[in-house]
Amino acid sequence: MKIVIDLQARQTPGSAQRGIGRYSMELARAIARNRGLHDVRFLLNAAFDDGIDALEGELRQMDGATVERYRLLPIAAAWGDERRRLQRVNDAILDWRYACTDADALHVSSVFEGWQAGGAHVSMGTGNVPAGVHSATLYDLIPLIFADIYLHPADRVLYEERVALFRALDTVFAISESA
Numbered sequence: 001m002k003i004v005i006d007l008q009a010r011q012t013p014g015s016a017q018r019g020i021g022r023y024s025m026e027l028a029r030a031i032a033r034n035r036g037l038h039d040v041r042f043l044l045n046a047a048f049d050d051g052i053d054a055l056e057g058e059l060r061q062m063d064g065a066t067v068e069r070y071r072l073l074p075i076a077a078a079w080g081d082e083r084r085r086l087q088r089v090n091d092a093i094l095d096w097r098y099a100c101t102d103a104d105a106l107h108v109s110s111v112f113e114g115w116q117a118g119g120a121h122v123s124m125g126t127g128n129v130p131a132g133v134h135s136a137t138l139y140d141l142i143p144l145i146f147a148d149i150y151l152h153p154a155d156r157v158l159y160e161e162r163v164a165l166f167r168a169l170d171t172v173f174a175i176s177e178s179a
Helices: 019-033 052-060 080-100 153-168
Strands: 002-006 039-045 066-070 105-108 133-138 171-174
Touching: 002 019, 019 039, 019 133, 039 052, 052 066, 066 080, 133 153
Parallel strands: 002 039, 002 105, 039 066, 105 133, 133 171
Antiparallel strands: none
């Protein structure tokens, strides 16, 4: 079985050194450590070149794991319709990249990376990529539960689109009570 894990959540400035990044890395370590005869492959977003070589080196030290990088169109400076257009192109690129891995199981560390701004991107079509099992980690839904505090009305639709991604997945790792 080929297990593919997108570790972008371990790379983004907003998540890398916080709980999401730490959990993503520990899950990756545990899967690699317990892989048995399974092939484990980690994917990294090449847009986050700060520390990517060190992260790749750390991942390659995991017994039998391989690491690959993908590159998307830069979207950090784009807003509005232009950002949405670039996101659709990045959806196609990332879905193609995932499909090229020929994964039996595809796991996305966090579907919320880049949902509002920044250079990160998670495809809205991840659940449609050829793979036996599609999964992602859901850390919490605090922004949705306390929308009046955390979500500006203009951001709510974008956030709810990200939440809707979980419906297209086969498995969700819900790791908190608020998930």
